[in-house]
Amino acid sequence: MKQRNGMMAAGAFAILFTGFPHVWSIYQPYVLKETGWTESMVSICFYLPTLFFVFGNIFGGRIYDKGYVKSVLIGGGLIFAGGMILSALMLGIHPMLTYITLGVMQGIGQGMVYAVILATAQKWFPDRTGFASGVVITANGLCGFILSPFSKILLENGGAKIALTAVGGLIFLSTIISSCFVKQPVDLGNKKEKQFTYETGKQYTSSQMIRTKKFYYLVATMMCGLMPYYLVSPISQTLQIDRGVAQTIAVGSVMAGSIFNAGIRLVLPSIADKAGRIQCIQGVFIMAMVAMAFLLSGSGTLTTVAIVVAYGCFGGIMGSFPSLSSEIFGLRYAGQNYGIIMSGIVIVTIVSPVISNIVQNYGMSESVKFVLGLCFGVAAMIFSMLLKREIK
Numbered sequence: 344m345k346q347r348n349g350m351m352a353a354g355a356f357a358i359l360f361t362g363f364p365h366v367w368s369i370y371q372p373y374v375l376k377e378t379g380w381t382e383s384m385v386s387i388c389f390y391l392p393t394l395f396f397v398f399g400n401i402f403g404g405r406i407y408d409k410g411y412v413k414s415v416l417i418g419g420g421l422i423f424a425g426g427m428i429l430s431a432l433m434l435g436i437h438p439m440l441t442y443i444t445l446g447v448m449q450g451i452g453q454g455m456v457y458a459v460i461l462a463t464a465q466k467w468f469p470d471r472t473g474f475a476s477g478v479v480i481t482a483n484g485l486c487g488f489i490l491s492p493f494s495k496i497l498l499e500n501g502g503a504k505i506a507l508t509a510v511g512g513l514i515f516l517s518t519i520i521s522s523c524f525v526k527q528p529v530d531l532g533n534k535k536e537k538q539f540t541y542e543t544g545k546q547y548t549s550s551q552m553i554r555t556k557k558f559y560y561l562v563a564t565m566m567c568g569l570m571p572y573y574l575v576s577p578i579s580q581t582l583q584i585d586r587g588v589a590q591t592i593a594v595g596s597v598m599a600g601s602i603f604n605a606g607i608r609l610v611l612p613s614i615a616d617k618a619g620r621i622q623c624i625q626g627v628f629i630m631a632m633v634a635m636a637f638l639l640s641g642s643g644t645l646t647t648v649a650i651v652v653a654y655g656c657f658g659g660i661m662g663s664f665p666s667l668s669s670e671i672f673g674l675r676y677a678g679q680n681y682g683i684i685m686s687g688i689v690i691v692t693i694v695s696p697v698i699s700n701i702v703q704n705y706g707m708s709e710s711v712k713f714v715l716g717l718c719f720g721v722a723a724m725i726f727s728m729l730l731k732r733e734i735k
Contacts, residue, residue: 346467346528347468347523347528347629349469349524350463350464350467350524350525350526351464351467351475351478351479351657352507352524353393353520353521353523353524353525354460354463354464354518354523354524354525355478355479355481355518356462356481356520357416357420357456357460357488357517357518357521358456358460358479358480358482358483358541359459359482359483359485359487359489359517360423360453360456360486360490360510360513360514361396361423361453361483361489362483362484362485362486362487362490362688363392363449363453363490363510364389364392364393365484365486365487365601366450366487366490366491366494367388368389369390369475369491369494369495369498370503370506371386371388371649372383373498373502373503373506374388374434374503374651377434377435377502377503377504378434378435379435380438381446383502384438387442387446388441388442388445388446389437389440390692390696391442391445391446391447391449391562392449392450392453393450393669393688393692394443394445394446394450394491394689394692394693395446395447395449395450395451395454395456395686395687396450396451396453396457396685397454397685397688397689398450398451398686399450399451399452399453399454399455399457399458399682400455400457400458400533400678400681400682400685401454401679401682401683401685402454402455402682403415403418403419403454403455403456403457403458403459403555403678403682404458404462404676404677404678404679404680404681404682405677405678405679405682406463407458407547407678408570408675408676408678408679410527412459412463412525412526412527412564413522413525413526413675415455415457415458415459416455416456416460416518416521416522416525417518417530418455419451419452419453419454419455419456419458419459419513419518419730420452420455420456420514420515420517420518420519420521421452421518422448422451422452422455423446423448423452423453423455423518424446424448424451424452424454424512424514424515425445425448425452425511426444426448426449426511426656427444427445427449427466427508427511427514427671428507428511428512429444429448429505429509430444430445430449430507431503431504431505431506431507431508431511432504432570434503434504434507434615436517436662441565445507454682456518456521456680457483458678458681458682459525459678460479460481460521460525461476461479461665461677461678462527462674462678462681463526463527463528463678464476464478464479465665465674465677466527466528466670466674466689467586469643469674471613471616472546472616472665472666472669472670472674473611473612473613473614473615473620473663473666474612474616475607475666476612476662476665476666476669477608477610477611477612477613477641477662477666478609480608480612480661480665481603481605481606481608481662482610483608483661484604484605484658484661484662485601485602485605486604487597487598487601487604488598488601488605490510491598491601494506494510497509504595512638514628520577521603523665530574534663540704541690541705544649545659545673546674546677547672547680547681548671548676549674549676549679549680549683550684552672552676552680553683554655555733556729556733557671557672557730557733557734558683560726560727560729560730561667561668561684561730562670562684562686562687562690563687563689563722563723563726564624564646564687564708564723564726564727564730565664565684565685565687565688566687566688566690566691566720567661567720567722567723567726568624568627568628568631568660568689568720568723569657569660569687569688569691570652570654570666570691570694570716570719570721571631571632571634571653571656571716571717571719571720572631572653572656572657572692572696572716573692574695574698574699574712574713574715575638575649575653575712575716576653576657577651577699578709579593579596579600579650580593580594580597582638582646582650582709583643583646583650583731586641586642586643586646587643588644588647590645591595592647593647596647596650596651597650599651599654600650600651600653600654600655602653603652603655603658604655604657604658605658606655607627607655607658607659607662608658608661608662609662611627611658611660611663612624612663612665612666615663615666615667616666616683617693620663620667620670621667621730621731621734622667622728623659623663624659624660624663624664624667624727625727626659627656627659627660627663628650628656628723628724628727629720629724630652630655630656630659630721630726631652631653631656631716631723632717632720632721632724633649633652633703634648634649634650634652634653634656635649635713635714635716635717635720636717637649637652638710638713638716639710639713639714639717644708648709656680664681664684665677665681668681668684669681678716682702698712699712699713714731
């Protein structure tokens with residue numbers, strides 16, 4: 344019991360920092376000021392880590408599934424911390440150097456750390472995979488709430504370079520601590536002293552998984568379910584202010600959304616252990632559609648509520664999908680398999696800014712985004728039904 348509780352605590356501390364891209368909006372104004380680059384150039388620092396995060400999951404998960412737990416965890420942590428510190432040292436020299444360090448290195452390192460801790464946590468709780476994944480992923484969701492005030496103090500007093508260096512140091516510290524506690528549980532097979540077995544049912548390899556309809560339905564469900572959040576999140580503050588909401592309330596809604604995001608990551612997967620994962624995820628899609636309807640109303644109050652709900656929906660999806668994928672495809676190769684399933688995030692990360700740019704360039708109303716978000720919510724519901732039927 345002490346071993347797995349220590350693993351969960353250390354893992355949560357390490358996985359906390361993988362949510363750093365969600366606080367990038369705080370860093371962006373300071374980076375713009377210190378570098379003199381354009382807003383579009385600096386905004387790439389948000390999208391690149393999200394893209395390479397998935398590749399880090401796949402790469403790290405593949406090595407992890409071969410038994411190299413600590414190697415992946417330490418390697419990913421060092422790449423992550425190194426990217427942050429190097430980005431501080433090279434900030435302002437050339438955008439490409441920042442893209443490599445703060446974008447590629449950060450994303451790959453985050454993905455490797457995330458893959459190890461998430462898969463290991465589920466194996467320590469084979470009968471409560473939703474609870475296990477929910478606990479560690481909640482830490483990722485709390486990053487914005489915990490790191491925002493810390494970063495704000497450092498940014499105001501020392502600038503972006505000092506803030507990035509400090510965060511890099513904390514990531515290095517979390518890597519050292521987590522490497523002492525995070526390890527695979529021993530599956531004792533048929534021995535009398537056996538405590539648990541996490542390999543029950545068919546254990547799909549990645550090549551077997553991608554040859555099933557279930558895989559494509561699952562990826563499509565994730566992509567469509569995440570799209571409403573990705574369409575709303577970048578304009579969450581400006582949209583509220585344009586609709587007459589006070590700036591303090593607009594900022595507070597993002598903080599409240601972060602708390603709701605973290606809370607639903609913790610609670611929903613545990614409920615899904617008993618109530619059913621697909622049913623719970625479908626409830627999240629209904630919430631997302633309601634949020635889009637609130638945004639279409641034009642009301643300032645409903646807009647604020649919708650922003651908070653959208654953040655919660657993001658947490659519900661990211662918290663529930665790891666245990667859902669393990670339930671469908673098994674735990675033995677969960678590291679690499681979930682990394683591949685997260686290709687849905689790659690798609691939505693690429694498509695959502697394209698949609699936003701089209702709406703902006705053609706002078707269309709922001710309401711077009713909300714209608715599309717509502718449509719994607721409906722599509723996610725349909726794909727989840729197809730997935731459920733395929734599983735049966």
